[in-house]
Amino acid sequence: MQLLNRALALIVTAAIVTGIAWASRLPMAAHGSSDAVLRLAWSARPERIEECRAPSAEELASRPKHMQQKLICDGTAARYRLEVRHDGRLVADHEVRGGGLRHDRRLYVFHELRVPPGNAHVDVRFTRIDSPTSKSASHQRGEVVPARLALDEQLTFRPREVVLVTYDADDRELEIEDGER
Amino acid sequence: MTAVMSEDGPLRNDVDGSGATDLMPIAPVRWTERASRRVLAGVDAFCNRLYSARFNPVYQSGTIVVALYLVLVVTGLWLILFYRVGAPWESVARLTANVWIGNWVRGLHRYATDLAVVATAVHAFRMFAQERTWGARALAWVSGAVLLLLLFVCAWTGYVMVWDTFGQQLAQAGARMFDTLPVLSEPTSRAFTGEQPVPTVFFFLNLFAHIGVPLTMGVVFWLHVKRLHRPLLLPPRPLLWSTVGALFAVAIAWPLEMAPKANPFVLPEHVPTDWFVAFWMPLARSVGGGTGLLIAVAVGLGLVAVPIVTRRRGTAAPPPSVVDEDVCTGCTQCAVDCPYGAITMIERVSKRSDLVAHVDPSLCVSCGICSGSCAPMGVGPAGRTGRDQLAVAREFLASPRRVRGEVVVVACQHGGGAFAGNIAAQGGVPYPVSCSGNLHTSVIELLLRGGCGGVLVLACPPRDCWNREGPVWLVERVYHDREAELQARVDRARVRIANVGPGERRRAIEAVAAFVKDIAALEPPIAERLPEIDTECEPVPIDAG
Numbered sequence: 238m239q240l241l242n243r244a245l246a247l248i249v250t251a252a253i254v255t256g257i258a259w260a261s262r263l264p265m266a267a268h269g270s271s272d273a274v275l276r277l278a279w280s281a282r283p284e285r286i287e288e289c290r291a292p293s294a295e296e297l298a299s300r301p302k303h304m305q306q307k308l309i310c311d312g313t314a315a316r317y318r319l320e321v322r323h324d325g326r327l328v329a330d331h332e333v334r335g336g337g338l339r340h341d342r343r344l345y346v347f348h349e350l351r352v353p354p355g356n357a358h359v360d361v362r363f364t365r366i367d368s369p370t371s372k373s374a375s376h377q378r379g380e381v382v383p384a385r386l387a388l389d390e391q392l393t394f395r396p397r398e399v400v401l402v403t404y405d406a407d408d409r410e411l412e413i414e415d416g417e418r
Numbered sequence: 419m420t421a422v423m424s425e426d427g428p429l430r431n432d433v434d435g436s437g438a439t440d441l442m443p444i445a446p447v448r449w450t451e452r453a454s455r456r457v458l459a460g461v462d463a464f465c466n467r468l469y470s471a472r473f474n475p476v477y478q479s480g481t482i483v484v485a486l487y488l489v490l491v492v493t494g495l496w497l498i499l500f501y502r503v504g505a506p507w508e509s510v511a512r513l514t515a516n517v518w519i520g521n522w523v524r525g526l527h528r529y530a531t532d533l534a535v536v537a538t539a540v541h542a543f544r545m546f547a548q549e550r551t552w553g554a555r556a557l558a559w560v561s562g563a564v565l566l567l568l569l570f571v572c573a574w575t576g577y578v579m580v581w582d583t584f585g586q587q588l589a590q591a592g593a594r595m596f597d598t599l600p601v602l603s604e605p606t607s608r609a610f611t612g613e614q615p616v617p618t619v620f621f622f623l624n625l626f627a628h629i630g631v632p633l634t635m636g637v638v639f640w641l642h643v644k645r646l647h648r649p650l651l652l653p654p655r656p657l658l659w660s661t662v663g664a665l666f667a668v669a670i671a672w673p674l675e676m677a678p679k680a681n682p683f684v685l686p687e688h689v690p691t692d693w694f695v696a697f698w699m700p701l702a703r704s705v706g707g708g709t710g711l712l713i714a715v716a717v718g719l720g721l722v723a724v725p726i727v728t729r730r731r732g733t734a735a736p737p738p739s740v741v742d743e744d745v746c747t748g749c750t751q752c753a754v755d756c757p758y759g760a761i762t763m764i765e766r767v768s769k770r771s772d773l774v775a776h777v778d779p780s781l782c783v784s785c786g787i788c789s790g791s792c793a794p795m796g797v798g799p800a801g802r803t804g805r806d807q808l809a810v811a812r813e814f815l816a817s818p819r820r821v822r823g824e825v826v827v828v829a830c831q832h833g834g835g836a837f838a839g840n841i842a843a844q845g846g847v848p849y850p851v852s853c854s855g856n857l858h859t860s861v862i863e864l865l866l867r868g869g870c871g872g873v874l875v876l877a878c879p880p881r882d883c884w885n886r887e888g889p890v891w892l893v894e895r896v897y898h899d900r901e902a903e904l905q906a907r908v909d910r911a912r913v914r915i916a917n918v919g920p921g922e923r924r925r926a927i928e929a930v931a932a933f934v935k936d937i938a939a940l941e942p943p944i945a946e947r948l949p950e951i952d953t954e955c956e957p958v959p960i961d962a963g
Contacts, residue, residue, distance in 0.1 A: 246468040250660070254668045257532045257694075258525075262674075264688035265699060267587060274685060278611035280604060336603035345604055347611065397685040403613050414612060415683050 272351040273394035275359065277321065279404035279411075281382035283335045283344045286367050287312030314341050315367040317382075322360040323352055332366065344382070346404075354396045361388040361402055361411060386411050447727050454547035455920070459836075462882065463921030471879035471917060475661070478653040478881060479541040484639075485658050486534040489665075491632060493527040498629075503621040506581040507679040514676050525669025526662075531573050532694040533665065538566050548832070548884050549728065553735070554645060554758060554783045556725035561642040563721040568635045573695035575628040579621070583689045584696070586610065586680035591699055594707030595714070612682030645781060646886070647759040737800045738782035739789075741775045745796030748773035751901040755791035757886035758783055785885035786856030790895065793902040795858060804858035804902075811861045814849065815868035823871040823942050825934050828862075829926075830854045832884050834876025834918040837926045844930040846874065854878065854915075855888020859895050859904035862913055867946050872912040872937035876926060879917045889917060911940060 289310040297305045314335035321329035328350055336342035346363075363386040388402060388411040401414040458476075465474045475482060500520060502509040513520030542562060545551055551559045574592060578585045590610050597605040609616055643649035652658060677690045691699065702710035730736065739760070748771030753761040760781035766774040775797055777788075788797045795804025814820070827846035829835040830853055838848040849865075851857050854877035862873045875896075877889035893915055894900035904913065914936075916929035 242468055249468055250664055254529070254533075254664045255672075257529055257536070257665075258668045258672050260693045261528060261532050262690045263693055265587075265691035265693075265696070266687070267583075267689040268685040268687055276611060278608065278613055280608065338600070342603040345608065347605060347607060397687065399612065399683045399685060401612050401683070403611075 268397055270351075271354055271396035273354050273396065273398045273400065275321070275323070275350045275352050275394075276399050276401045277319070277329075277346055277348045277350075277361065277403075278401060280343050280345050281404055281406065282380065283314040283317065284365060284367075284369065284381045284384070285312055285341075286315050286369055313339070314344070315365050315369075317344065318362075318364050318366055319346060319348070320360075320362045320364075321348075321350060322358075323350070324358050325360075333363075352394055354394050354398075356391060356393050359388070359390055359392050359402075362386070363404075363411070380406060380409075383409055388413070451547060451549060451728070454543060458544060458547045459919065459921030461921075462919050466879065466919060466922065469657075471881065471919070473654060473657045473660075474879070474881065475537075475653075475657065476540060476544070477879065478657055479537045479544060481650055481653040482537045482657075482661060483534050483541060484651050485653055485661065486530045486537065487632070487635070487639075489530045489662055490527060490534070493523050493530065494628075494632075496523050497527060498625075501579065501625070503625055504618050506579060506621050507676075510580045510582075511676045514674055517673070521673050522666065522669050525672075525674045526666050527576075528674065528692070529665045529669060530662075531569075531576070532692065533661070534569060535573070535694045538562075538569060542566070546724065546728075550884065552725040552729040554760070554781050556729075557645055558642055559725050560722055561638050563718070563724075564638050565635055565642060566721075567718060568631050568638065570695060572628060572631040572635070573692075575624050575631065577692065577695065578624050579628060580677075581616070581621070581680045582677035583680055583686045584677050584691055586682075587689050587691075587699065588696060591702050591707075591710070595702070595711040596707075598708040598711050610682060616680075645758055647757050648887075736784035738779040738784055739777045739786070739797055739799050741777055742796040742803070743774050745794050746774050746792075747771050747794055747796075748775070749793070749901065750775075751791045751793070752788040752797050755787055755887070755891055757785065757787060761788060761797070783885070785888070786853055787885055787888060787891060789856040790858050790888075790891060791900075791902050792858075795860070798856070802852070802856060804860060807858050807861050808864060811864045811868075815865070815870075820869065822869040823937075825872045825874060825930075825937050826865050826870045827874045827876060827930055827933075828854070828857060829876040829918075830878050830888070833878035833882070833920050833922075834916075834926050836920050837918075837923050840923060840927050841876075841930050844927055845934040846930045853883070853885050853888045854892045855883065855885055855890075857892065859902060862896070863905055863908050866908060866912055866943065869943060869946075871940070871943055872914070872933060874930060874933040875913075875915045876918045876929065877915055879919055882919050889915075912937065912943070 287310040289308050291307060292309055317333040319329060319331045319333050320327065329348055331348065333344050333346055334340040335344045363382075365384040382404065386404065390413065392400060392413070394400060398415060402411055403414060404410075405412045461476055462474065465476045469475065471477065497513065497520070500509060500513045510524075514524060515521070545555075545559065545562070574588055578589045578592075590607065593605070593607040593610060597607050609620055643651075653661070675690075678686070698710075698714070701713070705713070743766070748763065748766065750763050750773065752775050753763050758781055760778050760783075762776050762778070763773040764776045766772060775788075777797070784799045786799050786802050789795075789799070789803050789807065792798065792804060795808075797803065798806070825846045826849050827834070827841045828849045828851055829837070829841065831850050832853070834841075835848070835850040838850070841848045847870075854875050857875065862875075865873050875892065877892055878884070880887075880889045883889055891900065895902055896904045896913060896915060897910075904910075914929075914933050916925075916933075918926045918929060
């Protein structure tokens with residue numbers, strides 16, 4: 238009886254550790270369909286929309302010396318619209334704002350759109366919604382994204398391939414990457 | 419909770435094995451605890467049969483986790499020598515390809531992680547089923563939940579380090595969840611889109627976390643066992659080396675293979691996944707980062723809230739031990755025996771003794787072990803001190819149903835007490851107690867001198883004791899002269915201790931049948947009419963000095 242129990246203990250132990258090793262490498266179905274993905278990902282500095290005014294002499298006098306600015310500007314970052322068409326069909330339409338609680342940080346675009354494999358006409362447009370007024374000042378820290386970006390191309394999507402549309406800050410235009418191009 | 423010392427008398431308490439008593443909390447929790455206990459009893463009995471109670475891995479689940487933690491530290495230190503943050507996948511691939519320096523060690527590291535997750539889950543389940551989650555044990559439960567979280571975080575960083583397709587999936591899933599928090603203005607997911615190579619600083623930070631989290635676990639583990647007296651940290655050596663050996667054997671027999679390198683421009687159809695640490699991935703992928711994070715937070719809060727929902731309230735809460743200072747001799751035995759360090763000795767102002775026991779109610783779990791350790795019977799939870807136990811035993815002996823020479827089977831209600839019917843069928847008289855460890859040896863003497871033929875104590879297996887050290891102290895008191903010992907005048911042939919778990923009906927039946935047979939072969943006992951038990955110290959008012 239004891240021998241039987243020991244044999245059984247050995248078998249159970251072997252089964253447990255084998256089960257652990259098996260479950261430790263069991264494949265997970267990550268992407269079941271053969272769809273490709275059109276990934277739109279970029280980061281850029283948005284245009285700053287500001288209203289500036291010159292303070293009156295009394296207002297300036299009421300402030301400490303170190304706060305006596307000749308031009309007081311209040312403003313926010315511009316909003317942008319992202320539109321994506323796949324073979325002429327609108328598949329994404331989003332308003333994009335700058336990051337942070339006050340939306341005054343860099344804007345970030347990240348969308349993934351599933352598309353069937355094969356050739357397709359892709360049209361991406363990124364357009365500024367808000368326009369700077371005549372009273373705006375141009376205190377831009379660094380290069381801002383252009384008011385209008387567009388990418389209009391015929392693409393070939395291979396099964397389970399990711400095609401990345403991103404913004405090239407040097408050339409100031411949208412470009413395509415797929416790991417090989 | 420206790421049978422012997424309760425007002426209802428010894429035979430009118432719960433001994434059906436469910437452990438359900440009037441101390442249970444709200445109904446769904448009560449039902450879950452009872453169901454968990456049934457499952458645990460079955461698993462324990464099966465493992466006892468296979469491995470024996472001493473090497474039962476389910477009893478030792480907590481110590482096995484500690485042993486695996488040490489295995490992970492040692493193997494991790496070795497593996498880290500070959501890891502390069504600038505070329506993560508390539509360095510791990512080189513390591514994996516080299517059987518002698520890397521593959522086996524990496525396999526052991528990986529399987530030890532998986533078994534640690536399983537053992538942690540078993541340990542938590544055990545504590546929940548045995549109602550060891552609330553009151554003074556809440557700290558251990560909450561710190562255990564934190565340790566489990568840290569274990570998952572550590573495993574997450576470990577797999578991301580490899581930067582294969584699985585690591586990439588984990589990183590993306592984690593980033594999606596993290597990005598829902600308003601912490602960073604730029605989402606971390608951006609690092610994995612393929613716009614740029616994943617920065618080396620990411621792998622450096624990940625490596626830093628993979629080393630730092632286990633160090634943090636060490637601190638949390640200290641909190642985890644802080645309220646335990648004499649915590650057992652490692653399993654018995656044969657079990658320890660068998661566990662490590664079995665994992666090492668499977669690492670050799672089934673070598674690890676590298677998954678393809680992470681590539682942001684390819685969507686893999688299948689990803690080799692470690693389901694022990696990534697079982698949540700399919701759900702997280704289907705519900706999205708925000709909902710996934712909410713679910714994770716809800717599960718975490720649910721775990722942390724267990725001590726609140728399982729807590730016994732008001733009159734249902736078992737009272738902490740109290741010290742009768744008029745009786746306490748300052749011998750320190752209760753402070754030594756207390757498994758939770760709830761009793762300390764403080765200076766006494768009177769002349770009776772230099773020291774007197776002091777119970778910290780916030781640490782006391784009302785296990786009653788001190789009742790059994792106090793020779794003069796001056797400490798214990800209200801209604802369960804040695805003197806209270808003697809009163810109940812006298813009532814038991816005075817019952818007209820008592821027959822001279824019958825065998826009394828003292829059974830822990832968490833273990834052998836579940837088999838009252840079987841005990842009676844074998845010719846024993848069931849005498850349930852809340853824990854064999856708080857049984858005062860004078861009760862055994864009283865029962866024998868009162869005419870019982872023999873006393874069999876069905877104690878839980880030592881590692882299965884709800885109060886940690888009850889069966890160990892009982893054996894010491896009966897056979898090894900530990901303080902509050904069974905007096906030498908008591909015939910040891912009429913006393914026996916057997917270890918029986920709540921799922922071991924057959925073992926209980928066999929133990930009772932064997933003892934009844936052995937007692938029948940002895941001379942009939944001579945009962946004293948009104949046996950007086952020496953309680954050593956009668957109460958002496960402190961004022962009297």
